[in-house]
Amino acid sequence: MRRVRSLRVQVMLTVALAVTLLWGLSAGIAWWQVRHEIDELFDTQQMQFARQLLAADLHDFDDDSARLPQGRELLPKSLPKARRGSLEDDALSFAVWSEDGEPLFADGGKHRLPPPDGRYGFYDARLDGEPWRVLYLALPDGHRTAVVGQALEFRDEVASEVLAAQLLPWLVALPLLLLAVWLTLSRRLSPLGRLAGQLRARRLDDATPLQATLPSEVQPMLDAINALTGRMADTLTRERRFTADAAHELRTPLAALKVQAEVAALPLPDADRARALSQLDAGIDRATRLVNQLLALTRLDPLSGPADAQAVDWARVAAQVKTDAAPFAAARGVCLTVSGDAAHALPLTGDETLLALMLRNLADNAVRYSQAEGGEVELVLAPDAVSVLDNGPGIAPELLPRIRERFFRPAGQTETGSGLGLSIVERVAQLHGLRLLLENRAEGGLAARIVRV
Template sequence: MTDHAVTPWVILLPILLLMIVLIINRELAPLKQMSRALKNRSPDDDTPLDGQRLPSEMLPFVDALNSLFARIGHLLRRERRFVSDAAHELRSPLAALRVQAQVAQLAINKPEVQLRALDNLTIGIDRASRLIDQLLTLSKLDAEESVPDPTPVNWQRIIQDMQPLFFTLAQKNDIDLQVNYQGNPPDSQGNSLLLSLLIRNLVDNALHYTQKGGFVRVTLSNNAFTVEDNGPGVTQEQLTRLGERFYRPPGQIKTGSGLGISISKQIADLHGLQVTFNHREGGGFIATIMINQR
C-alpha cells in the first residue's frame, strides 16, 4: 500500500474513533442520567421512570422497573395503613385495660371490686386479641392477589364442621338457630380456611347482634349461602356503608371493631364471589353469598 493510500486513513481514523466515542456517549447519556437518578432515589419513591429518551431496546427493562416500583409503593402504602389502623384502634382498648388494671391494684381491700375489675380486664384482653387477629387477617388479605393454596371446596362439609360451634354460641345467647340444606353447590377451587372464616363471620355477626329469644336461619342452596336474622337491622344509609373498615352503625350496644364484614367482603372478592346485605321483610338482616358466580 502506497503512502498516498495510507495517508487518508491516518487522518480519518482518529476522526472516526472520536465520532464513535461521541455517538456512544450521546446514546448512553440517558442511561447514565437514569443511573444517577436511581442512586439518589428515595426508598419510598414510586414515581415511574421516564423512558422517552432511552433506546427502544431498554424500554422493556424500564417498564419492568416501573412495575416493580408500583408494587413496592402499593406494599408500603398498605403497611402504613395497617400501622395507622392498628395504632388508632388499639389506643382505646389498651387505655381501658390500663384503667381496669389500676382499679384492680387499688381495690386490694375490696375483693368484689377487684374481682369485677379482673373480669373486665380479661374481657378487654380477649377483645384486643380479637382486634389484633382481625387486623393481621386484613393485612394478609391485602397482600393476596389470588386465592392462596386453592383446593376443591365442599360448602356443605365446611358448614357441617362449624355447626357445633354455631349451636353452642346460639344456646349461650338463647337464640333459635336453624341450619337448612336445600342443596349443595358443586365443588369449586378455593381456600377452605378463608371460606370458613367468611361463613363464620356472617353467622357470628347474626348471632352477636340478634337479641335473646330471636332466631337466625342459615341456608345453603345450590347457588347461594344465606344468613338471616330478626335482629334490629340497620337503616338504608347504614346498609350502604357496611363493609367499610372500622365502620359500625351508630347506637350499637354490642361490642365490635367493624372489621368482620370488611374481612368477609375481601375473602369473597378474592374468590370471585358476591356478598350482598339486605333488610329482611318483617325486620332484621340478610347476608347472602352468591356462590356460582364464575
C-alpha cells in the first residue's frame, strides 16, 4: 500500500510553497512599481538640474575651472565621516555645450557625456560599456545645451534596497509562520491520536459513542464512525441472537429427522415403513424451508436498500408470486387469485425479486392457514397498498404484537413453519420504505397489507 504523507508535512509544504510564490509575485510587482517611481523621481531631478545649469552664469568660469573636481574632493578632509555623507560621485554626470559643439562646463567625473548633435530629451545610452540615462535640454535660442546623465545601475541599487526593505520582513517571518502552522496543526490533530487509541481498545459490540473535541471539519467523520460502530454492534448482536435462535430451531427438526430415519430403518411392515418415510420426507421439507428462510434473512439483514432498484411492474411480480405459490395452494385445495389494477398499483421503485419474495411469504402463510379444501387467498393490487387476504382463523388479538418476532410461533400450532416468514416480509418492506399492517377481517381471516411508511 502506498504510504500516505503526513498531513502536517503536506500543509507545511503547501503553506511554504504558497508563501514563496506569493512572495515572488509580490516582489515582481513591487520591483516594477518601485522602479517606475524611481525613474519618475530621478528623471524629474535630472530635468531640474539641467534647468539650473542653463540658468547659471557660466561667464565666471575660465578654461581651467570648466571641469569641477569630484564632490567628495570639495569637502574639507577634516570633516567627520558622518558630515561627509555617503556619496556616489560616479552615479551622476553633467556638462554644458555651446551651439557650436564646444564644451563650456563639465563635472569632474570619469564619464564623458557625448555632445548633443541635435538630440533633445531623454535617451538610454552606454558610457564606457555601462547603461546610462541621459537628458539633453537646450535654451530656447539654442545657444547652450545642458546634458545630465545618471547611471542606471544606481537606480537599480536604490530600487533593490527599497524592495529589500519591504520584502525582507516577509522572508524572516516565513519560518515563524511555518512554526505557528506546525504547532497549531499538532495541537488540533492531537485529539485524533487519542481517538485512535479509543478505537484500538474498543470491543466490537461496544456501541457507546466515541467522545473527542475535534475541529468542525473532522466532526462529521466522528459522527460517521459512531454511527458505523453502532451499526456494527447492532449487527453483531443480531447475528449472535440469530445464530443462537437458528441453532435452537434447527435442533428440533434435525432430532426429529434422526428419529424418523431410525424408525424407517427398523424391520417394519411396508405400510409403517411408508408412513415413516413420508414423515421423514416432510421433515426434510420443513428443515429445507427453515434453512432457506435463514439464508434469506442472512442476505437481507446487511442491506441498506434495494440493490437493483427500478420502477416496479406489479403485474409481473404478482404473476411470479402466483406461479410460485400455485402448486402449494392446489395441494391444499386453496383458490389463489389476483385482483386490482396492476398498472395503477402502489407506485414504487425497488427490487422486483425481493418484492416477489415478500409477497410469496405472505401468500405461503395465507395458503397455509386458510381453510383446507375451500380456502380462498386473494392478492389485491391497489393504488395505496398491496394486500394478501385469506379466509382462515386469523390471529388472536393478544398475539398480534408478538407475531412478527423471529422464530415466534403461537402455542398449540398444528401447521408446520419456522416463524421467519413475517420477519422476511418486514425486512423487505423496510428496505423499500414500506411497512406491514396485520389485521383480522370482520368476515373472517387475516388481511396483510403493505403500505408506505
